[in-house]
Amino acid sequence: MSAHTLIAVPIVTADPPLDVQVCEARAAGADLVELRVDRIANVPAVLAWLAQPRILPAIVTVRSATEGGAWTGDESGRVALLAQLAELGPEFIDIEHATWQRSAALRQTIGERRQEAGPAAQTRLILSCHSATVGWDDSTPLPDAGATPPDLGSVLDALAATPADVLKLAIHARDATDACRVLEQLARRAPQRPLIALAMGEAGLATRILARKFGALLTFASLRAESRSAPGQPTVAELRGLYRWDHLGPRTRVYGVVGWPVTHSLSPAVHNAAFAATEIDAVHVPFPVQPGRSGFAAFMERAAGNRELAIAGLSVTLPHKENALHWLDAQGFSVSPLAGRCGAVNTLVQQADGTWTGENTDGAAVVTALETVARCRAGGLRGACVDILGAGGAARALIAALSAQGCRVTVYNRSDERARRVAQELRCRWLPWEARARYAGDILVNCTPVGMWPLVEESPMPDDALRERTVVLDTVYRPAQTRLLRAAEQRGCATVSGRAMFLAQAAAQFELWHNRAAPIRAMEAALVGADV
Numbered sequence: 164m165s166a167h168t169l170i171a172v173p174i175v176t177a178d179p180p181l182d183v184q185v186c187e188a189r190a191a192g193a194d195l196v197e198l199r200v201d202r203i204a205n206v207p208a209v210l211a212w213l214a215q216p217r218i219l220p221a222i223v224t225v226r227s228a229t230e231g232g233a234w235t236g237d238e239s240g241r242v243a244l245l246a247q248l249a250e251l252g253p254e255f256i257d258i259e260h261a262t263w264q265r266s267a268a269l270r271q272t273i274g275e276r277r278q279e280a281g282p283a284a285q286t287r288l289i290l291s292c293h294s295a296t297v298g299w300d301d302s303t304p305l306p307d308a309g310a311t312p313p314d315l316g317s318v319l320d321a322l323a324a325t326p327a328d329v330l331k332l333a334i335h336a337r338d339a340t341d342a343c344r345v346l347e348q349l350a351r352r353a354p355q356r357p358l359i360a361l362a363m364g365e366a367g368l369a370t371r372i373l374a375r376k377f378g379a380l381l382t383f384a385s386l387r388a389e390s391r392s393a394p395g396q397p398t399v400a401e402l403r404g405l406y407r408w409d410h411l412g413p414r415t416r417v418y419g420v421v422g423w424p425v426t427h428s429l430s431p432a433v434h435n436a437a438f439a440a441t442e443i444d445a446v447h448v449p450f451p452v453q454p455g456r457s458g459f460a461a462f463m464e465r466a467a468g469n470r471e472l473a474i475a476g477l478s479v480t481l482p483h484k485e486n487a488l489h490w491l492d493a494q495g496f497s498v499s500p501l502a503g504r505c506g507a508v509n510t511l512v513q514q515a516d517g518t519w520t521g522e523n524t525d526g527a528a529v530v531t532a533l534e535t536v537a538r539c540r541a542g543g544l545r546g547a548c549v550d551i552l553g554a555g556g557a558a559r560a561l562i563a564a565l566s567a568q569g570c571r572v573t574v575y576n577r578s579d580e581r582a583r584r585v586a587q588e589l590r591c592r593w594l595p596w597e598a599r600a601r602y603a604g605d606i607l608v609n610c611t612p613v614g615m616w617p618l619v620e621e622s623p624m625p626d627d628a629l630r631e632r633t634v635v636l637d638t639v640y641r642p643a644q645t646r647l648l649r650a651a652e653q654r655g656c657a658t659v660s661g662r663a664m665f666l667a668q669a670a671a672q673f674e675l676w677h678n679r680a681a682p683i684r685a686m687e688a689a690l691v692g693a694d695v
């Protein structure tokens with residue numbers, strides 16, 4: 164086996180036959196398979212497969228229900244099955260640490276088997292701890308709530324005191340701060356002893372991707388989304404395609420997108436495509452961080468303050484743009500004048516001296532996205548009348564950037580109070596939401612989420628209120644063609660998709676992080692290829 168972190172594909176059913184699934188796993192690029200015997204109802208099929216020559220090495224696991232597995236029989240039956248499986252000499256056997264401590268018979272059987280087989284043919288023993296036994300699962304409150312999470316270091320110390328060949332820790336990540344705790348342990352301990360450390364759940368995805376950077380023995384990835392053996396497990400195709408697994412290594416710099424939710428963010432696809440095109444040794448991963456200022460600060464403290472994690476830059480999305488600004492202020496770090504005026508930061512950059520700076524690329528992105536079309540439709544941006552629907556973070560960035568271009572901006576918002584405040588702070592005009600159908604401007608921009616997937620048939624503007632000479636931009640980018648844009652096209656308006664803005668803001672982020680021109684074509688191709 165290679166010295167790289169291995170990809171293990173879990174097998175959770177005997178239908179299709181194990182041979183077929185293992186062949187498929189090998190063709191997909193897996194290095195080994197994990198036979199989840201607790202979930203494969205057909206034990207004889209597993210025994211028969213193990214008794215034959217294998218085309219891929221195998222881990223056998225009979226996970227107990229108390230550690231998140233599916234074994235429903237009694238404990239003595241499970242222990243007997245583990246002993247029977249060990250007799251067939253799989254490359255690895257995974258036994259819960261608690262079971263190992265409890266069962267002298269199992270310790271004896273495995274010990275005897277190891278002695279008989281000799282060092283070359285030995286089954287390597289994985290001793291594992293999972294959420295339930297670590298005392299850390301979904302129901303454990305986040306640190307915000309004042310809870311002291313269990314110390315992962317002492318859990319791993321206890322595992323390290325056993326004769327295990329491989330130590331395994333799998334906790335349930337409540338958000339990306341937990342994922343960073345796991346990565347810290349991996350970075351510290353993997354060089355000393357073979358280790359598998361991962362965080363389950365969508366918030367733990369970074370641990371599964373960065374396992375290779377930090378030298379874990381293996382990571383788990385399924386063949387298909389429906390054959391995952393644990394929540395948050397990526398597919399082999401995602402790992403090797405979207406996250407460029409084969410290119411990750413100890414020096415890979417880490418970037419990510421912080422938001423809640425961020426599972427469907429297009430940022431990783433676009434930035435990873437840019438890293439591939441420019442051959443930059445970096446990876447961009449999702450970091451789901453629960454809403455709230457203290458949750459954001461806790462994540463930054465854990466992630467940004469840790470040299471081993473080497474997080475070099477972050478995209479910031481809903482609902483953390485204001486929290487990012489507040490965090491930078493509280494740390495005494497600098498915020499660009501534009502981001503300060505918008506009251507929102509969407510890009511964090513780590514400087515060479517370890518400090519962080521904040522920028523907002525949303526506003527400039529709209530200027531870029533509008534410039535070409537506005538030049539021919541409305542005589543350019545200077546002096547153009549722009550009507551903006553919405554008064555949230557995106558609207559603020561757009562108002563600041565478009566005002567700086569000499570546009571005359573009017574804002575319309577569902578709640579008057581917010582529109583009034585934004586207009587006062589950013590020195591533009593505001594009108595009540597109901598007045599939007601009588602807009603007078605050259606350019607109309609939707610900065611509300613109305614029309615976003617899944618409510619794709621909604622529009623923030625009555626179709627018949629749209630007028631032919633207007634340039635219409637919808638900041639919503641899922642779907643690419645919103646109901647508002649469709650109606651605008653039917654009226655003969657020029658339209659600009661939120662995808663164009665998304666691309667421009669991501670390109671500006673790339674340039675801030677790497678100080679070089681962004682590979683726009685590759686980023687655009689990734690955006691078009693992303694299935695949303």
Ligand code: NAP
Nearest residue numbers: 553554555556557558577578581610611612638661664665
């Ligand atoms: P935000 O700060 O939460 O503000 C949302 C705004 O939309 C508020 O003004 C809110 O009005 C209004 N709104 C929400 N639901 C509404 C409804 N049903 N009817 C009418 N108004 C409604 O969010 P944001 O950061 O500004 O983001 C807004 C949109 O911009 C999102 O769809 C986001 O995807 C998009 N965006 C796109 C890009 C890009 O690159 N394409 C970048 C950034 C943002 P109230 O004040 O009355 O609540």
